Amino acid sequence: MKVLVINCGSSSLKYQVIDSDTEGVLAKGLCERIGIDGRLVYQPAGGDKEITDAPMPTHKEAVRMVLDALVNEKTGVLKSLDEVEAIGHRVVHGEEKFRESALITDEMIKTVESCNDLAPLHNPANIIGINACRELMPNVPMVGVFDTAFHAHMPAKAYMYGIPYKYYEQYKVRRYGFHGTSHSFVSKRAAELAGKPYNNLKTIVCHLGNGASISAVENGVSVDTSMGLSPLEGLIMGTRSGDIDPSAIEFIAKKEGWDISRAVQMLNKESGVDGISGVSSDFRDLEAAAAEGNERAQLALDMFCYRVAKYVGAYTAAMNGVDVIAFTAGIGENTKIVRQGVCDYLTFLGITIDDEANNVKGEEKLISTPDSKVKVYVIPTNEELAICRETVEIVKNSR
């Protein structure tokens, strides 16, 4: 089955066409600057990247350009759009209403809209993308795959906050967690690589990208995760603070004369390793600056690794043990010193890292030594493939 996977942001749209039988990517790319001017990046498998600047006032024009590129006589990978048998959409927030991926219907879109409050930047963009595809390809079944779904089975003790219960009842304030598609994909792959049954394994997945989160996956279920009501909680990230004493926010806001929104903007956009180092949110820049003796860049790296290690310790306790740790996403897949820096704290678990094996970038690899008590892997995430797999399963089951 040929599946179009769509991931819509407020002014962007990433796409891939995947043949689910071979799991090969037939074409991929993105539309940028939607609503501003518009640019399509298109790359067929084995071919060169093509960049076309063209007006894209809305996501509908963007989707249309992607579809035209896919059936283009010279560089298209499809003879006709009829070959697309399903479309899988990433949807960020499914609140408590979506615990699994689901077929997109009018009813489902309404329910997703009712979750917009909790993901005001993402969900509306996801819905715009869904509607654009429905208009242009009304007969193709579509599936919504939720970032929050994989974490929807956490126990209440993990997802409740220590605040009056009525705020959970009235406003559904609780931990939801994000990057679920990645945590699910990587934890499943970790079990395969470890040669252990997924439903009898304790895995900690460190999804370390510009946004970063960590999850405890016990017997195939996410039992805890570091992001919360929003993707601001937990690890220190590129520009996000992660965990902080809420009183510090009031303290700074009073000193600066800020309202709550301004303070939260600081926590989301001006904090993290960028805010600490004053150098960059990108770990390549931080590594380079630290190597040249920049102390704040080094401090940011140290704080990042320390926080990840503290969560690994906490989740080991949450599961009463850990069999496998997996590093994924931009930093997890590419930054040796972060993996080493985190694992240096974990020798008490009997973890030892093979320095040579750890010298890896963007490749699946066991980086712990054969005698390490916990297996540690680098596993590149592949959210598009995970969305494609979910989409195929739901569509086949709905027939």
Ligand code: AMP
């Ligand atoms: P993601 O959000 O998963 O795309 O991850 C993006 C982040 O990964 C960037 O901000 C960098 O900090 C980091 N990153 C990507 N590539 C590399 C690399 N080759 N070496 C070190 N860090 C990298």
